[in-house]
Every structure is written in structure tokens, then in C-alpha cells.
Amino acid sequence: MGYNFSKRTSHFTLPKQWASMRVAKKLEKETGKKIIHFEKGDYQGPDFETPEHILKATVDALNAGYVRYDPGPGLPELRDYIANEVMKERRPGTKPEEVIVCAGAKNALTMSLLTLLEDGDHVIFPNPGYPPDEVWAKYAGAKIDHTPLNQDDWQYDLKKLDEMITDKTKLLIINTPQRPNGQLVENPEEIAELVLKHPDLLVITDEIFSQVIYDGKKHKTISSIPEMKDRCIVIDTWSKTYAMTGWRIGFAVANEEIITKLSIFLQDSITNVAAFIQRAAFEAVSGPQDWTYEKRELLQHKRDLMVKGLNEVPGIKCITPPGSFYCFPDITGTGLSSQEFTDKLVVDAGVAVVAGTAFGSQGEGFVRVTYAVHDDDIHEGIKRMKDLFSK
Numbered sequence: 001m002g003y004n005f006s007k008r009t010s011h012f013t014l015p016k017q018w019a020s021m022r023v024a025k026k027l028e029k030e031t032g033k034k035i036i037h038f039e040k041g042d043y044q045g046p047d048f049e050t051p052e053h054i055l056k057a058t059v060d061a062l063n064a065g066y067v068r069y070d071p072g073p074g075l076p077e078l079r080d081y082i083a084n085e086v087m088k089e090r091r092p093g094t095k096p097e098e099v100i101v102c103a104g105a106k107n108a109l110t111m112s113l114l115t116l117l118e119d120g121d122h123v124i125f126p127n128p129g130y131p132p133d134e135v136w137a138k139y140a141g142a143k144i145d146h147t148p149l150n151q152d153d154w155q156y157d158l159k160k161l162d163e164m165i166t167d168k169t170k171l172l173i174i175n176t177p178q179r180p181n182g183q184l185v186e187n188p189e190e191i192a193e194l195v196l197k198h199p200d201l202l203v204i205t206d207e208i209f210s211q212v213i214y215d216g217k218k219h220k221t222i223s224s225i226p227e228m229k230d231r232c233i234v235i236d237t238w239s240k241t242y243a244m245t246g247w248r249i250g251f252a253v254a255n256e257e258i259i260t261k262l263s264i265f266l267q268d269s270i271t272n273v274a275a276f277i278q279r280a281a282f283e284a285v286s287g288p289q290d291w292t293y294e295k296r297e298l299l300q301h302k303r304d305l306m307v308k309g310l311n312e313v314p315g316i317k318c319i320t321p322p323g324s325f326y327c328f329p330d331i332t333g334t335g336l337s338s339q340e341f342t343d344k345l346v347v348d349a350g351v352a353v354v355a356g357t358a359f360g361s362q363g364e365g366f367v368r369v370t371y372a373v374h375d376d377d378i379h380e381g382i383k384r385m386k387d388l389f390s391k
């Protein structure tokens, strides 16, 4: 039987970035061969379990009876802590009423896009970028303009960005550290200058890897610029900082008027993030941060191992990404397109990566590789790549 779905759902297509995972899983099932998984956007293996004290806080919260509706935009002490501590430098002067706790950054992004955009609005996304956001922008009826990031350093081309912004542009999307390439947006001040030329232009700044930055570098955000404070929606999550990807909790920070709208959206859609999970999240942000510091060092070690290995594979060049848990090597030296490389690598060597084009046309010539995996997998994956491309 055929169903009459709403026309807007024509934008719901299976994400291209999952294609590699589907092929890898199929191969694993059919051949029994061990596939090395560098394609996932998640932590893998025992190096990255949610810290023990957070698990304990969850069990304590369950035993204390936090199992009912917990309506409102978030646990008061959690909103308070985010406003006063987490945002202290990122958006000075944030009030608790300017914080909403959501079911992950994705939920915060979806609600923000659907709340702000309507038919005919334009929204600027970086290319390469994060495709799920685009689905909701299109669902809202907005037109997407892609601003190509420079392929050598993945920074915004300010001239192109300036030319792209028109009176119809309602939103600019920034993501730092960036997915899929792990680079930091280095010049928020200059981007702010362009934005401030347009009185109604808002910015969504997706900062889900804000705590996963290496080499002593510091997270920089456009929302810390005083004139940008009420122009930005800052989005962050517990997923990456505390290895809580499956817990589905994140937050958004913006002017109270925006947060009030988002709160009604949250209330009328999912009601609230599970009460016991919010209590665990409070323990995560306000409790000891040793785990995050240790894992950052461990990830930096894995990044170095992966980048060094990739640079030893014939035809591959990889710059060192300062953040996230991805690197984005240039594979043009192999003579293959991103998709051909990805397909060949998984079929011939049993190593799964994601084609750069899954994140936009500027990703052609690159692939995304996750290094939040066991060291043994990094060694084995690199060995298989060397064997394949040395032939």
C-alpha cells in the first residue's frame, strides 16, 4: 500500500555518511571478515566508557525516584551551572533563563532551525558541513546556500561569505571544532564583522567538540564577542565531552526570547530530557573533570598515531586536526575519487571510512577517518591501507 506522506518529508533521505557503515556491516556479516571501523561518528571500545561517577549519579537519581515528568527547559541547578560556569567565557553574562537542556545537540539544532526558519528564508551552511541540519532547514522551507571552506585549511572564505549574505539570509551556521575535518574556526571576529552588517542575521554556533581540542589550544567562539551575544544560539552536548553519545542530552544558549520559544517546542514535543539523566549531566559538568582531561590526552595520542600512519600511506596526505576525533586526509594522490577510495578500501582491505562528499561537494578528494578507536585498530587499519596502496 502507498502512503501519502507530507511533501516536506521528501527531504528525509538516508544519510550518505551511513552508507559506509551499511556496506561494512554487510561485508562483516557475509564474509565474517573483521572490518576496521574508522567510519563511525562515535567512540568505540573500552578506552571510552562514560565515567564511573556519572554512572553512579544516574543510579542514585533513579533510586531517589527521579523517574517522572520533569517539565520545563531543564533542571534549575543545571541551567544555573551552564549559565554561570560553562558559558563564563563563551558568552559572559549568560542568565539561567537563557539556557535550555535538550535531548542532545541534534534536538537543539532541529528545534532552533524549525523555530527560526520559514519559506523563502536563506540559511548559509559551511561546505563541507553537517548534513542533518540541512534536512530541517529544507523542511522549514528555507533555501540553503553553501559557503565553500578553503580546502587547504578549512577556514571560511570571508570574501565569498560576505558576497553570499543578502537581506534574505536569516541564519549562518558555524561549527567549531569542525566536522568533518577537525579544524577550528580561527577568525570569529572577522566573521562577526560581516554578520553585524546585517541587523537581523542570526548565527547558530555548533560547538559540540568544544572540550575536545588538543595541543593546549583554547576553544574560541563568536558568541563571546559582546555585540554577538544576542545574535547567537550556542549549541553544545555531553555526547563528546563525557562519552555520553547514547544518553541524548545537550543544551542551547541564546537570548531569553529564543529560549522561551524553544522551551515551548521542547515541552510540546518530548516534554523533557529524562529527569535522572539531567541529574547525571549535572554531576558530569560540575563534578571532577579528570576523565575529560585524561581522554583528551589519550585522543591526542591516537590522533598523532593516525595522522602519522596516514601520511605513510602512498597517495595520502593528512594535516593535523587540532580538535574533534576526526581527521580528513587528502586522498587525491591515489588517483581515486572520495567515493571510489571509500568503496575500494572497505571491499579490498576491510577498512571503513566516510567519503568526504557525504558532507558536501568540497569534501571531494577527502575522506573522514575517526580515531576514537583502540590503538590496535589504528595500527591494523593503517597496515591494511599501506598494503593496498603500495601495490
Ligand SMILES: Cc1ncc(COP(=O)(O)O)c(C=O)c1O
Pocket (backbone or CB within 6 Å): 041, 103, 104, 105, 106, 107, 130, 175, 179, 206, 208, 236, 237, 238, 239, 245, 249, 250
Ligand atoms: C557537528 C555536529 N553537531 C551535532 C551533533 C549531534 O550531537 P548530539 O549527540 O549531542 O546530538 C553531531 C554528532 O556527531 C555533530 O557532529
